[in-house]
Amino acid sequence: MSGNGTTPGDDPLQTAVWRLRSRACWTDAAALLQSATAAAALQRTALLVERCLYTEAGWEEAEDALRTAEALAHTDEERGAAACERGYLAYAATLHGVRDRADEARSALGRAAALIPPGVSGRALLDFRRGLIAENLTRSPQAAHAAYRRAHAGAIAHADPLLLSFTWRHLAGLALRDGELAEARNGFAESLRIREELGYLVGTAPALVSLADTETEPEASRLREEARRLFRLLGGVPTWLAQQLTPAPPTPAPGAATA
DSSP states (O other), X not given: OOOOSOOGGGOHHHHHXXXXXXXXXXXXXXXXXXXXXXXXXXXXXXXXXXXXXXXXOOHHHHHHHHHHHHHXXXXXXXXXXXXXXXHHHHHHHHHTTXXXXXXXXXXXXXXXXXXXXXXXXXXXXXXXXXXHHHHXXXXXXXXXXXXXXXXXXXXXXXXXXHHHHXXXXXXXHHHHHTTXXXXXXXXXXXXXXXXXXXXXXXXXHHXXXXXXXXXXXXXXXXXXXXXXXXXXXXXXXXXXXXXHHSOOOOOOOTTOOOO
């Protein structure tokens, strides 16, 4: 899901949705969006798909919301946005090992690309998600980099700082893989700065951990401890951070009992 973390016109509904979403309360946020319009259905779907990615749960609810959004979509842009969400849900299911839906993810994002015209805000989000598939499913870092760069430019053009925090983070991850430590540190720091400014709590712990991977001690430990605090505050979300934030058990001394 994109969304810049602000509420144009101080819309109280969107303010409430953002506050709940940013604190990992996706179901509560989705419950506020009850009007039977394509826009509301798409936003509900995006919230529930994001919940799947962060919690590895709620798959059936997301599928139900997605079918409703697909049924209500009438314009090409609405159909494209629904296809983009279907691709993202299939990607999340594949990434978390729920079921291999990689072909469905690629097909859905391909349909979205045919429906969402270049230059609109939804295109930047689509480019980002195509980058995720290239990086994590196809294992093609060059294609991922190109898609992330397009998404990055689109996020800047459409003033979408939350999406920009994601593109900074993933471009930095590729830089770190290539051994470009300074570039990676800068990208992770920018991602963290934006998320803290927006109050996107559920995305702050991952940003802290990523930045810690580029820092030396004692800063690296300080960042990881702050990530642990947020992780516990949000009830263990995102679930996939648990392994990274669990301290390794001490190595037993030679001859010590291990039972």
